[in-house]
Amino acid sequence: MNAPAGQNPEILAARDDFPLLARPMNGRPLAFLDSAASAQKPRAVLDGLRDFYESEYANVHRGVYLLSAQATDRYEAARETVRRFLNAGRPEEIVFTRGATEAINLVAETLGRSGRLEPDDEIVLTVLEHHSNIVPWQLMRDATGVRIRAAAADQDGNVDVEAVFREVTDRTKLIAFSHVSNTTGTVLPAREICHRARERGILTLVDGCQAVPHAAVDVADLACDFYTFSGHKLYGPSGIGALYGRLDLLTSLPPWQGGGSMIEEVTFERTTYAPPPARYEAGTPNIAGAVGLAAAIDYVQRFGSENIQRHESAVLKYGVDRLQAVDGVRLIGTPRHRAGSISFVMDDVHPHDVGTVLDREGVAVRVGHHCAQPAMRHFDVPATIRASLGIYTHASDFDALVEGLGKVKELFQL
Amino acid sequence: MIDLRDLYQEVILDHSRNPRNAGRLTEPSGTAKGHNPLCGDLITLDVLVEDGVIRDVSFDARGCAISVATASIMSDMLKDKTLEEAHDLFRRFQKMLTGPDAEAEGLDKLEVLAGVREFPMRVKCATLPFHTLRAALDNEPGTVQTE
Numbered sequence: 001m002n003a004p005a006g007q008n009p010e011i012l013a014a015r016d017d018f019p020l021l022a023r024p025m026n027g028r029p030l031a032f033l034d035s036a037a038s039a040q041k042p043r044a045v046l047d048g049l050r051d052f053y054e055s056e057y058a059n060v061h062r063g064v065y066l067l068s069a070q071a072t073d074r075y076e077a078a079r080e081t082v083r084r085f086l087n088a089g090r091p092e093e094i095v096f097t098r099g100a101t102e103a104i105n106l107v108a109e110t111l112g113r114s115g116r117l118e119p120d121d122e123i124v125l126t127v128l129e130h131h132s133n134i135v136p137w138q139l140m141r142d143a144t145g146v147r148i149r150a151a152a153a154d155q156d157g158n159v160d161v162e163a164v165f166r167e168v169t170d171r172t173k174l175i176a177f178s179h180v181s182n183t184t185g186t187v188l189p190a191r192e193i194c195h196r197a198r199e200r201g202i203l204t205l206v207d208g209c210q211a212v213p214h215a216a217v218d219v220a221d222l223a224c225d226f227y228t229f230s231g232h233k234l235y236g237p238s239g240i241g242a243l244y245g246r247l248d249l250l251t252s253l254p255p256w257q258g259g260g261s262m263i264e265e266v267t268f269e270r271t272t273y274a275p276p277p278a279r280y281e282a283g284t285p286n287i288a289g290a291v292g293l294a295a296a297i298d299y300v301q302r303f304g305s306e307n308i309q310r311h312e313s314a315v316l317k318y319g320v321d322r323l324q325a326v327d328g329v330r331l332i333g334t335p336r337h338r339a340g341s342i343s344f345v346m347d348d349v350h351p352h353d354v355g356t357v358l359d360r361e362g363v364a365v366r367v368g369h370h371c372a373q374p375a376m377r378h379f380d381v382p383a384t385i386r387a388s389l390g391i392y393t394h395a396s397d398f399d400a401l402v403e404g405l406g407k408v409k410e411l412f413q414l
Numbered sequence: 415m416i417d418l419r420d421l422y423q424e425v426i427l428d429h430s431r432n433p434r435n436a437g438r439l440t441e442p443s444g445t446a447k448g449h450n451p452l453c454g455d456l457i458t459l460d461v462l463v464e465d466g467v468i469r470d471v472s473f474d475a476r477g478c479a480i481s482v483a484t485a486s487i488m489s490d491m492l493k494d495k496t497l498e499e500a501h502d503l504f505r506r507f508q509k510m511l512t513g514p515d516a517e518a519e520g521l522d523k524l525e526v527l528a529g530v531r532e533f534p535m536r537v538k539c540a541t542l543p544f545h546t547l548r549a550a551l552d553n554e555p556g557t558v559q560t561e
Contacts, residue, residue, distance in 0.1 A: 026415070348431075350478035352453045353422070356533060360418055369454045382454040382476055411422055412479075 003395055006314035008307050015392040017042040028362025031400035036182050036210055036341045036388030037366050038232045045236060048295030052288055060287055061261060075287050078294035079277070082242045085297045086227060087218040093250065095243040095277040096290050100209045101132040103228035103243035106280060107205055110253040111174070112140035119145030122171045126151040126159050126188070127378045128181040131371040133207045137176065153378055157184035157333030161192045174203040179211035183372045183386065184333025185341035194223045209233050213390065214312055214339040216305035219244050231289065235391070236296035240289030250276035257282040300391065308391060315389055316342070319398040326405055328414055332384045343384040346405065349412050351383040357411060361404035421529040422479065429486035430479035439472045444553035448546030450538055451559060455481045457543055461550045468492045468500060478539050480530060485543035487523050497551060504544045511537050
């Protein structure tokens with residue numbers, strides 16, 4: 001098949017920025033197609049972390065010495081980088097977390113304790129959600145008595161605005177959904193959902209893990225109340241992520257974890273809490289992680305989000321076309337708008353077996369339920385094979401995948 | 415490096431496609447469910463034990479070639495074994511897959527699965543049917559997990 005049109009030469013060259021991708025795998029060139037699980041790291045991030053530790057590291061918001069002041073500046077500059085990246089109004093609206101999972105737990109728990117919810121209030125999710133956008137709400141449900149409803153996807157894996165609002169009642173207090181599905185790659189109509197929710201006074205939380213690596217995100221334009229993503233899927237270090245929360249919400253919600261940094265004054269009788277974002281960042285934060293995340297954002301922004309989106313769409317379409325042309329391959333989800341991921345199954349071979357054979361061919365894919373068991377049930381498959389791309393993914397990686405599937409068929413005599 | 419053909423041998427492919435003793439027993443003395451949350455493999459296994467001897471075994475499995483083939487071969491070997499012999503078979507099987515060397519003594523037909531030890535990510539696929547068997551012999555309620 002011909003190389004896809006619309007590729008960006010500068011982005012094609014980005015692969016050389018990622019040292020790990022040069023590592024041969026089982027004697028073959030590595031075709032890394034698992035960026036949706038976690039992305040590889042560019043030199044800019046690795047060097048940024050090293051430089052920070054070697055010349056500027058100290059704890060933040062604590063020391064009066066120069067080094068601590070500099071580290072604090074870097075940490076807060078990272079917050080500003082995230083603010084700009086999401087087009088949030090103010091840096092106070094950005095809370096650093098361990099990742100999106102922690103951010104969703106933070107919102108679910110504090111909302112649960114806020115007194116804003118009553119038993120029989122409702123929360124709407126979608127069937128495509130990752131477990132991290134299901135289980136925290138169930139824990140909160142158990143504490144508050146709210147009900148959880150799940151909006152349906154159609155057989156192609158689309159989740160329409162109408163499908164979401166079919167689940168909305170006058171008891172609905174919050175809609176939480178993925179901007180992009182980690183299983184089918186479906187891009188949800190986030191803007192429409194959030195705008196309609198806001199008109200009805202319903203809060204929204206958008207899990208942007210699979211969106212931010214692939215497209216520009218603007219929380220003001222989306223009109224969401226919370227937005228979160230994990231740094232490690234955006235070429236940053238693991239263990240760092242960010243939560244955007246509307247300032248009036250962050251100011252009115254109760255604290256989450258208790259500890260240093262999140263207080264104003266502590267006595268044994270009574271403690272007063274710092275305003276956001278410090279209120280939600282108890283203890284020494286992941287300082288270097290934040291600095292590394294900012295380096296990752298700076299790195300992708302050099303290419304421009306729109307260029308990345310256009311380039312990746314071309315490569316992704318190439319992948320979809322190639323896979324659809326393979327006999328015995330069935331795509332799980334053929335959404336109208338797709339970003340990042342392609343899920344599929346093979347007739348008569350379990351995804352786990354496919355994954356083992358592909359590994360031998362140097363092709364790294366994710367096999368399993370992708371932490372989205374309700375989505376697996378929706379499509380009536382126990383597991384899928386998922387190929388997902390990053391900025392460094394070339395059309396040739398999909399060629400290697402398709403060649404590997406040929407090996408699977410040979411071995412299983414299909 | 416072990417050839418994939420040693421992992422996916424003809425016998426294994428055959429058992430995974432045409433599992434022996436597939437189905438359910440009408441009056442089992444013990445039943446258990448096994449689940450590998452990592453890959454979603456699910457197995458429901460029935461046993462009929464009389465006077466300390468396994469008279470019949472049946473199972474329903476939805477899983478990869480390795481787990482279904484293991485369940486199939488295992489079920490074939492269990493009939494008329496005593497409980498002690500069945501437990502011993504599991505011990506030997508585990509030893510073959512995770513022990514210091516690939517000892518396959520007394521494993522008979524299960525020996526075709528020796529190649530699994532070269533694929534550490536897949537060992538749990540092979541041990542899931544045995545974990546489920548142990549739970550069925552004890553008639554443990556709930557679901558056995560590999561994780």
